[in-house]
Amino acid sequence: MTTVLPNQVPAGTDDADQTCGGPLLLLIASGLLWLVLGGTLALLNLIQVYTPAFLADCAWLTYGRLQAMQETALLYGWAGNAGLAVALWVLARLGGAPLRGPNYIVAGGLFWNLGVTLALVGIAVGDASGHGMFQLPRYVQPFLLFAFGAIAVPGVLAWTGRRNPTTYAAQWYAVAALFLFPWFFSVASVMLTFAPVRGTLQAVVATWYAQNVFSLWLAPVAIAAVYYLLPKITGRVIPSYDFAVYGFWSLLFFGCWMGGRLLVGAPVPAWVSTMAIANAWVVLFHHIIVFFNVRDVFRPGANTTLKFLALGMGAYLLSAVIDTAFSARALAVTTQFTHFQQAQTHLAMGAVALILTGALYHMTPRLAGGNWPSVALIRAHFMAYIIGFVLLVGSLAVAGWIQGSALNDPSVAFTQIAARTKVWLQLATAAQALLVVAHVLFAAHFFKLVGGQMAKCCATRGILTSEATVS
Amino acid sequence: MSSPASPDPRHEPSGMTDENLITAHEKEAAGAPDTHAQYRLLPLVLLFVFSGLIFYAGAYLNRYSGHFSRDIFDERQLPASGQPAVAAIDPVVLGKRQYALACVTCHMPNGMGVPNLYPPLVGTEWVLGSEERLIAIVVHGLKGPITVKGNVYSAAAMPAFGQVPGGGYNWSDERIAAVLTYIRQEWGNEAGAITAQQVAAVRTAHPDRKEWTEPELLALP
Amino acid sequence: MKNGPLFFLGLFAALGISWAGLLIGTNAQLGGLAPHFDENQDLAFPAQFPGVAEQGLRVYRDLGCASCHTQQVRRPGFGTDQERGWGERQSVARDYIYQSQPQLGAMRIGPDLANYGSRAAEAGIGAPALLAYLYNGHEGMPAYRMLFEQRKLVGESSAKALVGGAPEGYELVPTPRAQALVAYLLSLKQSYELPEAMPYEPAEAAKGGSQ
Numbered sequence: 071m072t073t074v075l076p077n078q079v080p081a082g083t084d085d086a087d088q089t090c091g092g093p094l095l096l097l098i099a100s101g102l103l104w105l106v107l108g109g110t111l112a113l114l115n116l117i118q119v120y121t122p123a124f125l126a127d128c129a130w131l132t133y134g135r136l137q138a139m140q141e142t143a144l145l146y147g148w149a150g151n152a153g154l155a156v157a158l159w160v161l162a163r164l165g166g167a168p169l170r171g172p173n174y175i176v177a178g179g180l181f182w183n184l185g186v187t188l189a190l191v192g193i194a195v196g197d198a199s200g201h202g203m204f205q206l207p208r209y210v211q212p213f214l215l216f217a218f219g220a221i222a223v224p225g226v227l228a229w230t231g232r233r234n235p236t237t238y239a240a241q242w243y244a245v246a247a248l249f250l251f252p253w254f255f256s257v258a259s260v261m262l263t264f265a266p267v268r269g270t271l272q273a274v275v276a277t278w279y280a281q282n283v284f285s286l287w288l289a290p291v292a293i294a295a296v297y298y299l300l301p302k303i304t305g306r307v308i309p310s311y312d313f314a315v316y317g318f319w320s321l322l323f324f325g326c327w328m329g330g331r332l333l334v335g336a337p338v339p340a341w342v343s344t345m346a347i348a349n350a351w352v353v354l355f356h357h358i359i360v361f362f363n364v365r366d367v368f369r370p371g372a373n374t375t376l377k378f379l380a381l382g383m384g385a386y387l388l389s390a391v392i393d394t395a396f397s398a399r400a401l402a403v404t405t406q407f408t409h410f411q412q413a414q415t416h417l418a419m420g421a422v423a424l425i426l427t428g429a430l431y432h433m434t435p436r437l438a439g440g441n442w443p444s445v446a447l448i449r450a451h452f453m454a455y456i457i458g459f460v461l462l463v464g465s466l467a468v469a470g471w472i473q474g475s476a477l478n479d480p481s482v483a484f485t486q487i488a489a490r491t492k493v494w495l496q497l498a499t500a501a502q503a504l505l506v507v508a509h510v511l512f513a514a515h516f517f518k519l520v521g522g523q524m525a526k527c528c529a530t531r532g533i534l535t536s537e538a539t540v541s
Numbered sequence: 542m543s544s545p546a547s548p549d550p551r552h553e554p555s556g557m558t559d560e561n562l563i564t565a566h567e568k569e570a571a572g573a574p575d576t577h578a579q580y581r582l583l584p585l586v587l588l589f590v591f592s593g594l595i596f597y598a599g600a601y602l603n604r605y606s607g608h609f610s611r612d613i614f615d616e617r618q619l620p621a622s623g624q625p626a627v628a629a630i631d632p633v634v635l636g637k638r639q640y641a642l643a644c645v646t647c648h649m650p651n652g653m654g655v656p657n658l659y660p661p662l663v664g665t666e667w668v669l670g671s672e673e674r675l676i677a678i679v680v681h682g683l684k685g686p687i688t689v690k691g692n693v694y695s696a697a698a699m700p701a702f703g704q705v706p707g708g709g710y711n712w713s714d715e716r717i718a719a720v721l722t723y724i725r726q727e728w729g730n731e732a733g734a735i736t737a738q739q740v741a742a743v744r745t746a747h748p749d750r751k752e753w754t755e756p757e758l759l760a761l762p
Numbered sequence: 763m764k765n766g767p768l769f770f771l772g773l774f775a776a777l778g779i780s781w782a783g784l785l786i787g788t789n790a791q792l793g794g795l796a797p798h799f800d801e802n803q804d805l806a807f808p809a810q811f812p813g814v815a816e817q818g819l820r821v822y823r824d825l826g827c828a829s830c831h832t833q834q835v836r837r838p839g840f841g842t843d844q845e846r847g848w849g850e851r852q853s854v855a856r857d858y859i860y861q862s863q864p865q866l867g868a869m870r871i872g873p874d875l876a877n878y879g880s881r882a883a884e885a886g887i888g889a890p891a892l893l894a895y896l897y898n899g900h901e902g903m904p905a906y907r908m909l910f911e912q913r914k915l916v917g918e919s920s921a922k923a924l925v926g927g928a929p930e931g932y933e934l935v936p937t938p939r940a941q942a943l944v945a946y947l948l949s950l951k952q953s954y955e956l957p958e959a960m961p962y963e964p965a966e967a968a969k970g971g972s973q
Contacts (some may be wrong), residue, residue: 118904119871122899122900122901122902122903122904123899123904123905126899126904126905126906126907127905127907127908129908132825132826132904132906132908133826133829133830133904134825134826134827134828134829134830135824135825135826136826137826137829138826138829163559164559164562164563166559166560196824196825197824198823198824198826200823200824200826200828200863200865202868229766230766234560234563234564236563236564236567237563237769238562238563238566238567239566242769245769245773246773249770249773250773250776250777253774253777254777254781257781257785261785266862266863267785267789267793268789268792268793268795268859269792269795269855269856269858269859269861269864270792270855270858270864270866271785271788271789271792271793271855272863272864273864273866274784274785274788275785278780278781278784278785282777286776286777298562301556301557301562301565301566302555302556302557302559302562303554303555303556304556305556305557306556307565307566307569308566308569310583311566311569311570312569312570312571313583313584313587314570315570316587316591319772319776320591322772322773322776322777323775323776323779326776326777326780327780327783327784329784330784332868335834335836335837335840335841335852336834336853336866337614337834337852337853337854337855337857337858337864337866338614338788338792338855339607339609339610339611339612339613339614339788339791339792339855340605340606340607340613340614340615340616340618341606341607341608341609341610341613341616342784342788343616344601344602344605344606344607344616345602345606345784347601347605348597348598348599348601348602349598351594351597351598351601352594352595352598354594355587355590355591355594358587358590359587362583373554399616399840403836403840403841406841407832407867407868407869407870408869408870411868411869412869473870477841477842477870478841478842479842480842480845480846484871484872484873484902485901485902488871488901488902611791611792611855612957612958613958614837614852614854614855614958614959615837615852615961615962617962618962631802634802635801635802638804715801
């Protein structure tokens with residue numbers, strides 16, 4: 071049924087793996103801690119939707135602030151850290167040399183996490199910027215920019231100093247993610263915080279930024295991981311690879327125009343959202359090519375990494391189709407301003423998270439120099455994650471559709487809408503709770519593996535060596 | 542989901558080295574030599590799909606962009622198709638305010654004027670009669686005796702309100718039209734509205750005009 | 763793709779074109795919007811934002827009110843914003859030129875607030891009633907008690923104190939933040955006409971006539 075090559079080289083002794091493990095493990099570890107924290111905050115936040123009195127007396131955890139906190143923790147804490155680790159690892163592997171300047175990663179990683187911590191505290195005391203996906207308080211923004219720059223330097227060095235002059239699709243996507251983020255982040259920082267544009271123009275900038283976070287940063291990292299890991303694991307060349315380059319440029323050139331589809335009917339000129347909807351259709355070209363390239367990922371009988379990649383890719387493609395379809399004004403009139411849009415965000419960001427998780431399953435043993443300790447934990451994590459994810463997206467979508475249909479019937483009062491959506495939101499809460507369980511399992515497994523390796527390391531050498539030499 | 546092919550989910554194989562991965566794909570990207578003379582359908586299909594998407598997006602953009610106008614918030618609208626989207630000015634509302642600003646001092650809130658000093662506006666031949674004469678009086682002003690409803694007002698003196706040399710008020714044509722419409726339709730008066738175009742016509746027809754006198758006015762149509 | 767500089771130039775162009783087209787483009791179109799002078803009322807709209815309302819906007823932002831309330835009315839016929847009494851016309855960019863950070867929002871767990879000030883004025887809801895609402899919350903909305911101080915009653919009770927709600931010997935006094943928030947909410951009005959917000963009727967007759 072499958073032509074997966076036998077595993078001739080046990081994990082951890084892969085001679086080609088010359089990557090510095092320590093700095094990347096630092097990023098992954100902090101990413102996982104943020105994942106657990108962010109997931110927990112998201113759980114509390116979901117409960118508040120249908121139980122407004124829950125935690126309402128605590129100014130730090132009032133609904134609006136908690137939402138900004140969980141979004142920031144998951145986006146910049148989890149996806150940011152893990153995405154950077156995966157992108158750097160892919161670039162280092164394909165560059166054919168150990169990462170240069172690993173200390174930049176350590177310093178940058180510490181400051182990045184300090185920045186995210188500061189951002190969460192800042193939001194809790196009321197300094198949120200008030201723009202979705204960009205809730206960072208003003209004093210955190212320059213901080214994160216420099217931290218990102220420091221982390222990205224070794225990645226770009228790995229690209230410019232690569233041994234092989236030819237490049238591979240995974241490298242394009244990873245370099246694009248590392249190179250473009252500082253640009254659009256600083257543009258958003260200037261145009262929203264330090265010299266804010268006027269009136270509703272801020273909404274145009276904020277949606278442009280939020281779209282770029284996905285289309286130019288997180289999605290490219292995830293796709294880079296798939297393009298790298300799929301042939302690496304299966305041993306098969308990507309089919310129709312000569313089209314990959316068109317897929318890459320069509321995402322880059324058209325993807326960054328798509329943000330305005332959230333501004334249908336908003337007080338901005340109609341062309342902004344029309345342009346976004348038109349570009350959403352063109353970007354489907356990117357998805358078609360990616361599908362043709364990585365369709366092998368959907369073959370049955372894969373290992374854990376490929377299972378996560380398959381689900382992530384499925385979510386990524388489904389999310390593109392749903393986003394495009396529901397950007398149409400005839401459907402947006404119902405789904406706009408409802409939980410349905412949150413389900414769309416969960417689907418898109420969940421696609422990235424699934425792929426990153428898959429990549430971590432492959433990377434971590436190699437970086438830490440040992441294999442995953444427990445089979446049961448992997449299976450439990452996988453099941454909890456998948457069930458939780460599907461249930462969360464599904465129930466939020468149903469809740470959103472009910473909410474949107476009821477909003478479009480002026481005779482239905484808000485209390486009735488709340489009553490009608492309550493059961494679905496409770497289901498979503500259960501799903502989110504399952505996701506938190508999954509996150510905790512994954513984080514615990516990770517720390518068990520890394521901790522065990524570190525203990526082994528100390529025992530054999532008597533000192534805490536850098537994991538760089540282990541792999 | 543655990544499949545029999547990989548009983549141990551910890552099994553994380555590497556199918557090829559990084560070096561092989563890059564070179565194999567480079568060969569692929571360079572376009573493999575067409576040794577088998579195979580006809581590849583996919584490039585054609587993708588070209589077709591891409592053209593289709595671009596065509597659809599272009600058509601959608603063309604129809605619903607409002608020609609990229611900054612004033613169009615409803616995507617169905619086109620700048621050329623609608624009338625100039627300016628909120629209609631209600632001449633009676635505007636005229637009433639203009640009247641209260643200036644005219645009311647002499648002609649009184651009820652439009653009855655002051656006997657022997659300021660002529661009334663209610664039911665008089667000057668207000669309800671020739672539009673051109675009425676416009677001329679307000680634009681350029683009036684001096685000297687005038688007969689209204691059979692009473693002679695010997696010391697009548699009305700300043701010029703229009704945008705004319707020597708005029709102290711410089712009211713726009715729209716405002717004069719509005720105030721005239723107002724006095725022609727208030728207090729039981731029932732005459733047609735005056736438009737800004739009519740006012741502009743009278744103003745430009747007599748460029749260097751000073752205040753009118755009654756005989757000069759009666760010479761107008 | 764062996765040419766490094768060209769690759770980076772391409773990346774930069776992709777981002778730069780969208781930046782120039784979308785952000786600089788809209789900024790050139792709307793950055794200099796002036797208020798509209800209404801001849802009929804002899805007033806310019808939108809009205810200037812009072813300073814206390816500007817402070818209230820920051821309270822609104824830092825509490826994240828925008829995660830449940832939008833402040834953008836969609837045009838009549840697109841959704842039921844008009845039927846729900848949120849506004850007679852679509853909100854347009856000019857409505858927000860005096861707000862330092864318009865709180866458009868993206869979620870409607872509660873009603874739209876773009877016209878809340880006009881609605882409250884019509885319903886006779888003043889600052890005291892709104893403060894009491896904030897303190898007590900509602901079935902679908904949490905109470906914001908952190909915006910109030912419970913003080914020991916010394917002598918006469920404060921003029922600003924809420925009526926009821928406090929235990930014997932105490933009074934509930936809204937903080938300056940609560941007062942600013944209420945002033946902000948009551949100043950939200952889009953009940954004037956703007957030329958670009960005039961409803962558009964797809965005129966089938968006109969279309970037929972022109973051909």
